[in-house]
Amino acid sequence: MKHKYAYGLLENAWAFVESAVNYARQDRQEQWKFAVLHLTTALELLLKARLALEDPKQLAARSTPITERQFEQGDFRTVGIEDCIERLARMCRFCLNQRERAVIETLRGLRNRVVHYINPSNSNELKAAVGAGLNLFIEINNAEFRDEEPFGAKTTSQVVVELHKCDDFVKERLASLSNQLRSSPRPRTHHTDECSHCLQDATVIDGDDVRCLFCGHGEAIQEFAEGISVDRSVETCPECGRQSVAKHQWKDCEPTYECFCCGHFRGPELKCCAWNGTALAEIPRLHPVGR
Numbered sequence: 309m310k311h312k313y314a315y316g317l318l319e320n321a322w323a324f325v326e327s328a329v330n331y332a333r334q335d336r337q338e339q340w341k342f343a344v345l346h347l348t349t350a351l352e353l354l355l356k357a358r359l360a361l362e363d364p365k366q367l368a369a370r371s372t373p374i375t376e377r378q379f380e381q382g383d384f385r386t387v388g389i390e391d392c393i394e395r396l397a398r399m400c401r402f403c404l405n406q407r408e409r410a411v412i413e414t415l416r417g418l419r420n421r422v423v424h425y426i427n428p429s430n431s432n433e434l435k436a437a438v439g440a441g442l443n444l445f446i447e448i449n450n451a452e453f454r455d456e457e458p459f460g461a462k463t464t465s466q467v468v469v470e471l472h473k474c475d476d477f478v479k480e481r482l483a484s485l486s487n488q489l490r491s492s493p494r495p496r497t498h499h500t501d502e503c504s505h506c507l508q509d510a511t512v513i514d515g516d517d518v519r520c521l522f523c524g525h526g527e528a529i530q531e532f533a534e535g536i537s538v539d540r541s542v543e544t545c546p547e548c549g550r551q552s553v554a555k556h557q558w559k560d561c562e563p564t565y566e567c568f569c570c571g572h573f574r575g576p577e578l579k580c581c582a583w584n585g586t587a588l589a590e591i592p593r594l595h596p597v598g599r
């Protein structure tokens with residue numbers, strides 16, 4: 309019962325973010341302002357949901373006591389966003405870093421301009437702010453409400469997948485994941501270079517799983533190896549010990565058994581090609597260590 313306010317707010321936050329995503333995906337100049345409006349609201353509701361999780365009474369603007377009845381009827385003024393962030397830092401050590409605060413500031417500034425009919429002349433500015441804001445929403449949601457999927461809302465990975473064509477969002481998200489990507493073990497071969505859900509190159513090895521940090525999609529290492537193996541057979545890798553060696557074979561040629569994680573193989577070495585803009589060109593079979 310205590311958390312009903314938090315989850316009510318969370319559900320609303322998701323409704324607004326889904327709407328923002330819909331506007332952003334249309335990528336039409338006159339729609340970006342709606343993406344800004346709804347996204348700013350979504351972020352404010354998400355922060356309030358986090359505060360309500362700690363103590364719903366903190367949602368009230370002033371520290372005057374509020375009755376259950378007033379709460380039920382929404383008969384009180386809610387905390388402003390600045391106070392909300394400050395209370396969060398005080399009560400549960402939830403701190404936005406400088407960059408995250410700047411994202412919220414920028415969005416609020418843009419919102420104030422668009423509601424006052426000042427159309428920002430530069431729609432790139434709106435796109436960049438929306439890209440950064442959507443990424444921030446997902447980061448906060450994943451950190452604070454990881455296991456909550458609000459009723460009726462899309463999952464985080466569905467939302468991320470829908471956004472994979474929004475350049476600003478992709479840029480922002482990859483930038484915010486870059487440290488984590490650098491410090492995580494990653495498959496050495498190219499088999500996971502394109503996540504089957506979001507098409508990004510952000511797969512890491514996470515215990516017995518491979519997981520895309522960009523969209524969150526993950527599966528067991530063995531399952532992934534089965535998927536790329538010609539006859540779904542999988543062996544244990546003698547080098548890294550994972551269930552990750554898949555069989556590759558072209559027609560009647562001699563088969564290759566290769567670990568997609570560490571690159572260990574027996575049989576003829578597989579060749580790798582990538583599109584370099586004009587033609588398919590051969591590339592090294594393995595990514596460098598610590599790419």
Ligand SMILES: [Zn+2]
Nearest residue numbers: 503506520523
């Ligand atoms: Zn993905």
Ligand SMILES: [Zn+2]
Nearest residue numbers: 545548567570
């Ligand atoms: Zn291996």
